[in-house]
Amino acid sequence: MWHKIMVIADWFGEMRERYNLIRQFNQSAKQTFIKGEAPTLLEAKITKGDSAFRHEFSKFRGGGFRIKALSGSALKNSEMMEIGKIIIDNEELTRKLIALGWDTLEVHAEGGKKGLKWALKKHAKFGGYLN
Amino acid sequence: MRNLVDILINTIIMSLFSEPDTFEVINDTVASEGSLWKYVSIVQFGVIAYLAYKVYRKKPEIKFKNVNRETVKEAASKELDMENVINSINKAKPLFKELSKKCHPDKFANSDKHESALKIYQKITTNKRNYSKLLDLKVLAEEELDIKISD
Numbered sequence: 280m281w282h283k284i285m286v287i288a289d290w291f292g293e294m295r296e297r298y299n300l301i302r303q304f305n306q307s308a309k310q311t312f313i314k315g316e317a318p319t320l321l322e323a324k325i326t327k328g329d330s331a332f333r334h335e336f337s338k339f340r341g342g343g344f345r346i347k348a349l350s351g352s353a354l355k356n357s358e359m360m361e362i363g364k365i366i367i368d369n370e371e372l373t374r375k376l377i378a379l380g381w382d383t384l385e386v387h388a389e390g391g392k393k394g395l396k397w398a399l400k401k402h403a404k405f406g407g408y409l410n
Numbered sequence: 411m412r413n414l415v416d417i418l419i420n421t422i423i424m425s426l427f428s429e430p431d432t433f434e435v436i437n438d439t440v441a442s443e444g445s446l447w448k449y450v451s452i453v454q455f456g457v458i459a460y461l462a463y464k465v466y467r468k469k470p471e472i473k474f475k476n477v478n479r480e481t482v483k484e485a486a487s488k489e490l491d492m493e494n495v496i497n498s499i500n501k502a503k504p505l506f507k508e509l510s511k512k513c514h515p516d517k518f519a520n521s522d523k524h525e526s527a528l529k530i531y532q533k534i535t536t537n538k539r540n541y542s543k544l545l546d547l548k549v550l551a552e553e554e555l556d557i558k559i560s561d
Contacts, residue, residue, distance in 0.1 A: 296487060
């Protein structure tokens with residue numbers, strides 16, 4: 280019984296962390312855009328992700344971490360690729376995304392129709408964590 | 411004679427009305443039973459196909475089974491510098507270009523700073539997408555290589 284309560288508490292804790300991460304990203308992106316340091320306003324949101332990229336910690340219908348250009352200049356393919364690589368190169372962020380149940384990283388241009396996606400498990404760099 | 415006619419008429423009536431009615435009812439029952447079993451078999455096939463998919467589907471390449479729960483919790487609750495992530499998206503590329511141009515070891519080929527330029531250049535290439543680390547390397551390069559790098 281106590282174990283089940285702990286599991287439920289953990290689940291709520293994870294959900295809070297997930298939304299915190301999204302909120303922090305969006306706030307930082309907004310501030311940079313307002314200051315004029317970024318030509319494009321980026322927005323992060325949770326999507327269902329790609330089922331082919333699922334791993335053991337994947338959240339049901341919530342495995343996608345999508346970064347989308349909201350306004351400003353449209354993102355080119357090379358820019359989308361660069362954004363994805365920056366996220367993947369950031370080892371701590373990638374680990375955190377995986378631990379919080381994300382499995383797919385998506386970067387989309389304005390409108391959300393055109394985009395790139397990465398399987399986070401391939402870039403986990405969990406090192407000692409792996410079997 | 412009259413009895414015979416009655417029998418004949420009765421037989422004809424029976425053959426015309428009774429038998430076909432009975433036949434049709436039986437036929438309908440058979441038909442409905444057949445369609446029911448058809449649907450049952452379709453559902454069964456669906457269930458078997460789903461189970462087969464679950465059994466034979468591709469397993470995730472990376473298994474985290476031996477991961478300690480505490481380690482995952484730690485990774486999940488670790489504080490991140492999100493500002494650095496956003497700055498890396500917007501500012502890391504131009505800074506990397508500037509640093510790699512100014513600190514290239516070939517520029518210090520015939521000097522005693524060549525060794526440190528090589529080390530700094532390697533660090534710059536490793537952290538090419540991390541803005542805060544590039545800023546640290548910029549300061550280091552200015553101190554050790556005695557160069558001025560513009561913002």
